[in-house]
Amino acid sequence: MSNTDMKARSPWSTLNEVQTVTISPVEKQMNSDIRIPGSKSFTNRALIMAALAKGTSTLSGILKSDDSYWCIDVLNKLGVRTEVDGDVVTVSGCNSVWPTHQADLYIGAAGTIARFLPGALAVSKEGNWVLEASNRMSERPVQPLIKALTDLGADIKYLSNEGYYPIQIKGGGLEGGLVSISGKISSQFISGLLMASPYAKKEVTVSIPDYIVQHDYVRITLNLMEKFGVNVHYSDDLTQMVVPKSEYLGRDIQLEADASTASYFLALAAIMNGRIRINNLSVQTDQPDIKMIDVYEKMGCKIVRGLDYIELTGAPTLQGGFEISMKEMSDQTLTLASIAPFASGPITLKDVEHIRHHESDRISAICTELKKLGIEVTEYKDGLTVFPGNPLAATLDSYDDHRVAMSLALIGAKVPGVQINNPGCVSKTCPSYFELLNQLGVQVEYTK
């Protein structure tokens, strides 16, 4: 497990001892209903807004994974009281004054914490905190966010490499005013800046000079801020956003299921020509990865868009022969690339250069692993083309990246002899992933 960062695995991870998982094809026709764990994006936003808020919040349907564990752990270390009961967490908000003024905080591999926490700390009147991240998160960019926060008056220092974790943040507050921030490497920079902005001394006007890679994640932030009592004024294209001086108020909120996680199970039914119904997610969501159902439909699957469910029935042959921009749902690039060999023609996935900065260099990782399976691919700076083929048995690497492991496992559900090294990394967003696959009839065997 050479590239595995075991420190980033939390007590909510499950497969730390497992070296390799062998996935074997589904034996009977898939015809199942399933419930999907809570959304990472909603969970970590809601936790941080609830912690900053005045009053107590009850968040139901949280995700219990490494990313949310480290978020709750950090809040506890900052002196915020949280109580977890099943998938419900009660958070006693600190009204933007973090009770513990000095602490070393470990945030694991979570981009959401790395980009949402700095602003939330900087707004506090006093404090001096050191933030350390996983090895990979310490290679992922944060400079545009830190620059915007320091432009607003925050006191943040890089402790090792300029532009990267670890960092030191001192309290003192944000001044407010006009601030410009790039959205072309990560939308999380903008979300993190917005979440802190109500606590600046003056109104904050956020302006985007270039473009945003995934607008819908910013919309999730804006809508959740509104639920916590802060109304941001913004242009439709999100290039200008005005955050009033305000404060979050404690709320009781039911969080959504994770649309990114749901997509793997929809993809599974698509390639198996089976039927699956997701019982706790609907198309009425801001989560961008919901748009994958349109892609599965375009590939020949039948979709029922229920009021409170989504059902997919696969097709004997999936249709390929198209090019698609994955920019606005880029977490699903690997899912589509993994089922693409089973389609009738080549599929080109474009506009996702930014995913080279995710949990792994995802474009390079998926091209390397598909080639190991004997699949022809062409790699571009911003994407790849996957050609139809019959994948061979192979032992694959997960790159310690949950989405690499979850996507490649789909191929094992159709092709005998697919093994994945270091599969425990799925705990970043879905510790129960292989268990859920198994419930759907996929055979899963662990080697320790």
Ligand SMILES: O=C(O)C1=C[C@@H](OP(=O)(O)O)[C@@H](O)[C@H](O)C1
């Ligand atoms: O705000 C969020 O919750 C997320 C934003 C996206 O990140 P980028 O905008 O960095 O691609 C996405 O990939 C990530 O999984 C979750």
Ligand SMILES: C=C(OP(=O)(O)O)C(=O)O
């Ligand atoms: C990019 C991802 O995560 P993070 O929140 O760490 O950016 C992801 O989940 O695919």
